[in-house]
Amino acid sequence: MTSTVNPDHDTSGAAETETDRPDVLLDVRGVKVHFPIRKGIIFDKVIGHVYAVDGVDLQIRRGETYGLVGESGCGKSTLGRAILNLEPLTEGSVRFDGVDIASLKGEELRRRRQDLQMVFQDPMSSLDPRQSVESLLLESMKAHDLVEDGATASQRLRELLAAVGLPPAALKKYPHEFSGGQRQRIGIARALSVNPKLIVADEPVSALDVSVQAQVINLLEDLQKEFGLTYLVVAHDLAVVRHISDRVGVMYLGALAEEAPADDLYARPLHPYTRALLSAVPVPDPVVEDQRERILLTGDLPSPANPPSGCRFHTRCPWRQPTRCDTERPALRVVNIDGVPEDHRVACHWAEQIASGELRPHEVEAVAVEQTALIDEGASPIMGPTSIGEIG
Numbered sequence: 459m460t461s462t463v464n465p466d467h468d469t470s471g472a473a474e475t476e477t478d479r480p481d482v483l484l485d486v487r488g489v490k491v492h493f494p495i496r497k498g499i500i501f502d503k504v505i506g507h508v509y510a511v512d513g514v515d516l517q518i519r520r521g522e523t524y525g526l527v528g529e530s531g532c533g534k535s536t537l538g539r540a541i542l543n544l545e546p547l548t549e550g551s552v553r554f555d556g557v558d559i560a561s562l563k564g565e566e567l568r569r570r571r572q573d574l575q576m577v578f579q580d581p582m583s584s585l586d587p588r589q590s591v592e593s594l595l596l597e598s599m600k601a602h603d604l605v606e607d608g609a610t611a612s613q614r615l616r617e618l619l620a621a622v623g624l625p626p627a628a629l630k631k632y633p634h635e636f637s638g639g640q641r642q643r644i645g646i647a648r649a650l651s652v653n654p655k656l657i658v659a660d661e662p663v664s665a666l667d668v669s670v671q672a673q674v675i676n677l678l679e680d681l682q683k684e685f686g687l688t689y690l691v692v693a694h695d696l697a698v699v700r701h702i703s704d705r706v707g708v709m710y711l712g713a714l715a716e717e718a719p720a721d722d723l724y725a726r727p728l729h730p731y732t733r734a735l736l737s738a739v740p741v742p743d744p745v746v747e748d749q750r751e752r753i754l755l756t757g758d759l760p761s762p763a764n765p766p767s768g769c770r771f772h773t774r775c776p777w778r779q780p781t782r783c784d785t786e787r788p789a790l791r792v793v794n795i796d797g798v799p800e801d802h803r804v805a806c807h808w809a810e811q812i813a814s815g816e817l818r819p820h821e822v823e824a825v826a827v828e829q830t831a832l833i834d835e836g837a838s839p840i841m842g843p844t845s846i847g848e849i850g
């Protein structure tokens with residue numbers, strides 16, 4: 459049953475965050491991004507909201523790669539855009555290098571934008587097809603006054619191309635003359651061209667052939683070492699962020715369900731949602747593959763315009779309990795489980811009892827999900843882990 463409790467009044471999702479630390483480059487606190495749903499041609503009436511991001515706390519340390527995963531439509535891109543100040547915050551704050559990003563305007567904002575760059579999912583639509591690679595790269599450098607004279611610029615362009623593994627001849631070509639993987643290299647070169655500190659890579663390899671995905675991920679890793687970059691890598695596929703990430707955050711319906719150092723998360727997922735996602739990833743060893751736990755998720759992802767009350771996951775959770783789950787929103791918290799580090803946090807009331815086996819999974823009745831026509835139009839196609847209901 460989907461409830462209509464207004465998530466605006468529900469602040470219990472706020473996490474216990476670390477205090478200000480100098481090694482934190484990006485500090486996201488209590489961030490909400492709600493989009494109004496309007497109706498009416500003459501009277502523009504707001505009839506509801508899409509709670510795309512609904513209470514996210516996360517910190518990214520300097521030089522770290524933070525992987526953010528979750529089903530399509532759970533708010534990853536909106537959060538990425540909010541971090542870059544491309545989307546206004548409904549609530550909360552984003553501090554970058556100690557500066558409140560939302561408070562910046564005009565020239566100050568323009569200068570700060572140099573430090574925060576984005577790499578997009580579809581390089582074809584993010585690169586102007588009428589501009590040569592040279593002109594694309596020069597444009598972003600000029601926007602930040604990084605072009606002193608022709609000779610220095612030309613040297614810089616060659617360095618950038620070499621860094622992303624493209625020959626100098628690529629400068630005179632246009633985006634359509636490249637393969638998908640090469641175009642993503644150009645997108646990465648453009649982000650690098652302004653010497654950023656943080657790169658938000660939004661599904662950087664989702665549009666690429668599997669064979670090319672690893673090359674682009676490896677390139678991102680190499681560039682991180684070479685230029686001391688910090689990354690937020692967004693993906694709907696847990697396998698993509700596994701190797702590149704130091705820490706991983708799992709997002710469900712606008713909030714983090716679990717966050718942990720990557721190795722811990724994959725070795726010991728504690729949130730029922732993460733367990734279900736990981737149980738859907740095939741294991742190469744056929745013996746392990748036959749024996750491993752499979753958690754079937756029933757029901758569709760609820761609409762972010764009408765998110766379930768209490769724990770957002772309760773409509774699909776095989777461990778759902780009659781108390782607390784549908785009334786009290788769990789905070790992202792440190793759990794009291796032997797061997798689980800403090801930086802492995804889980805937003806589940808029953809994480810300890812589930813981990814110990816005291817609580818067992820049960821069948822979940824499929825719940826009809828109300829969709830709003832407007833939301834359906836805006837939603838991206840459901841991909842990746844959403845298909846977990848189909849396995850088994």
Ligand SMILES: Nc1ncnc2c1ncn2[C@@H]1O[C@H](COP(=O)(O)OP(=O)(O)O)[C@@H](O)[C@H]1O
Pocket residue numbers: 493508509510528529530531532533534535536537762833836837838
């Ligand atoms: N500008 C917008 N106006 C209204 N709804 C939006 C807008 N942008 C995104 N949404 C909605 O917010 C939700 C989260 O979207 P998004 O952040 O793109 O998710 P993800 O990147 O995880 O697939 C979706 O339901 C989407 O339709």
Ligand code: SF4
Pocket residue numbers: 729730731769770771772773775776777778779783788805806807808809
């Ligand atoms: S709080 Fe309840 S519904 Fe939510 S994940 Fe934990 S057991 Fe499942």
Ligand SMILES: [Mg+2]
Pocket residue numbers: 531534535536660661838
């Ligand atoms: Mg997205």
